Amino acid sequence: MSRQVNIGVIGLGGMARFHIEQLEKVEGVRIVALCDVSEEALAEVGARLNVSEERRYREAGALIADAGVEGVVAVTPNDSHAAILLGCIAAGKPLFAEKPLTRTLDEAREVLEAYRSSPIPLLINFSYRNGPAFQAARKFVAEGKLGRINHLFVQYLQDWGSTVKNTPFLWRFDEAVTGTGTLGDLGSHMIDVAEYLTGGRMAELQAMLTTIVPERADLRSGEPVPVRVDDFACFNARFADGAVGVFQTSRNALGSGNQHEVALYGEKGTLRVSTLNDRELVWTYPTEDGRETVTETIDVAGNEGLNPWAEFAARIRGDRPANPLFAGLEDGYRNQLLLETVVRANAARAAVAVEAE
Template sequence: MNGHRIGLIGLGGMVQSHIRWLAAEGRFRVVAASDVNESALAAVGDQLGLPAEKRYADFARLIADPDVDAVVSVTPNHIHAAIMQACLEAGKPFLGEKPFTRVFEEAAPLLAQYERQPVAGMIGFSYRYTPAFRYARELLRDGRLGEVRSFSIQYLQGWGAAPNNTPYIWRFNKDITGTGTLGDLGSHMIDLARFLFGEFAELSAQLRTFIPERPDPATGGMVRIEVDDFVSFQARMAGGAVGVFQSSRNAIGSGNQHEVSVYGDAGTLHATTLDPDRLIWIREEAPGQLARAVLDVPERCKTTQYGDFLAMLDGVPTDGLPDFMDGYRNQEVLDAVIRSDAEKRAVRVGASD
C-alpha cells in the first residue's frame, strides 16, 4: 500500500518520540516541518534531510503545502485550535495533541466548522494504547464484571512537588495552557473514563494550586502561578456508574502513575501504566471465597497510536480511535470541571446552567 507524506508541526521535546513512532510503522514519510524556533527547525530539518523550502516558520504554509498529505502537531495548548482550524479549512487529516483546545471557548467554533466540513482527525489520547486499559475495555464489554457500579481513576506524577523546586516553565503559564494538571493529566483521566464507560452526565469538582510561586530561570525572580497543581472530582456517567477522579503533579514517588479500578457485581479490575501488560481481576469463586488473578494482556490488545493513525488515513478507522469528537467531548468535561470548581456546585456536562 502507498505511504503517507507527513507535515510535522512543533519540534520541541516530544518530537523525537513522534519521529520514532512514525518511522516504526514503515509507511510514513516526513516531508515538511514547522516551528517558530529557528534552531529547532534547522536541527530537525537536517536530521530528516528536508530541503530548505520544506522548513516552515509558519505552520499555515506547511498545512497548505500540496506535498503534505496529513499533519502531525506536537505543540503547546494555545496553538491547538489554530492548527486544527487550518487543517479543517484545508481538508487535511491530522493528529493533534491533547487537550483538544486551551479553553472550551476555542472548541465550540471548531465543532461548527467540523460539522460543515468534516475532516479525519485524531487527538493524542495516547493512554488508549496502554494494553491493560484496552483489555479492561474488552472485559467490560464482554460483561465479565457484571453491572459496573463504580470506579476510580487517578493520574499522579511527582515532578512538580515542593522539594523539587521545579522552575517556572510553559506548563505553568495560564496564557499557554489554560489549566494546569487538569488539562495536562486530567484530560487523560477523562478520556480513559469515556473509553471504558461512555459519556459523563454530571460532576462535582475542586481545583487547587499548592505552590503559588515558582522561580523563573530567565529572570531569577518568582512568578505567580495561576494554574492548578491538583484536581479531584466525582462524576455520574450517563450509563449510571459513578466515578472518583484525582490527579496531581505533586505526588512524590509517582513517576507516571495512571490507573483505574473498576467495581462490578461480578468482580473488580485494576489496570495501571506501571504494569501495562497485565491487570488484576478479583472475583468470587464461591460464596464468601475470593480469587485474585493476574491476567496477561493478549496480543490483540497491543496496538499503537500511529497504527491507528495509519488506519484512519487509509480510510478504515478502528474501533476506539480517539477522533475529533472525542477531543471535543473531552473539552466539554474539562469545562464542566472548571465551572464546578468556580461555582462550588455539581454541574451537568455539556450544559451551561
C-alpha cells in the same frame, strides 16, 4: 507494499520527538516537512530526517499549505491547538493532534462547527487508549465480565512539579497558554479513559482544584512568577447509568513518575489497570460460595494495543475503514466540555450538570 505517505510535523519538543520515532517505524511513512519556532530544533531534526531547508517552516500555516504534505501531526502547546485544527479543516488536510482538543470550550465549539461542516480524517491523541492493558480492560468490560459497574476510582499522578524538584515556570504553568493546569494535561486522560473503558457518560460533576506551589522561578531572571493554574485536581462524577466515579490528579506526588491507573468496581468483581504495568490486568472476584475472593493477574500481549501512527497513515491512504476505537474530533470536544464542567463545579462549590452536546 503500501504507498508512501508524506507527513509534516508541527512542533519539535520532547513529545514530538516521540511521535517522530513512532512515525519512522510505520511502513511507507516519510516525514517531508517540519515546523517549529526554534531555528536550532529545525536544523537539528531537519538534518537528521533529511528534510530540505525550504520545508523547515517557522509558521504552522505554511506547513499546512504545503501541497506535498498529505497529513499533519501537531504536537504543540494548547494555545495553538485551535488554529492548527481550523487550518487543517479549512485546507482539507488530515490531522493527528495532541489533547486537550483546545485551550477553552469556546475554541472547541468553533472547531466542532467547522469540522461538522467540512470533516477531515482526524485523530486526537488520548494515548492511554492505545496501551495493551487498557485495551484489554475495555474488552473485558464490554464482554460483560464485570457486570454492572457500581463505582470507579481513577488517578493520574506525577511528581515533576513537586516543591523539592524546583521546577521553573514553564508553559504548562502559564494560564494564557495552557488554560488549566494538571486538570487539562493529566485530567483530560482520566476523563477520556473512564468513559472509554466503561462505555458510560458522566452526567454530573463535583470538583476541587488547588495550586500547591503558588510561585515558580522565571527561566531567565529567576524571579518568582505567580502560578494561576491548578497543580492538583480532584472531582467526583455521577454517570448517567448511576455509577459513581472518584478522580484525582497531581503534579506533586513524590515517587510517582507517570502513574495512571483505574479501578473498576463491578457487581461481579473488581478490575484494575495501570501504566505501572501495561501488560497486565488485576482481576478480583468471589469464590463460588461468595465467602472469599480470588485475585488473578492476567497477562496481556503487547499486540493487544493500538498503533495510532499506522492508523493515521491508513486514513490518509483511505485503504481500509477507520477504526472507531481511536478518539476523534467529537471525543475531543466532549472531553473539553467535561473539563469545563469540572472548572465550573469548582467555582460553584456544588454539583454541576454536564451540558447537552
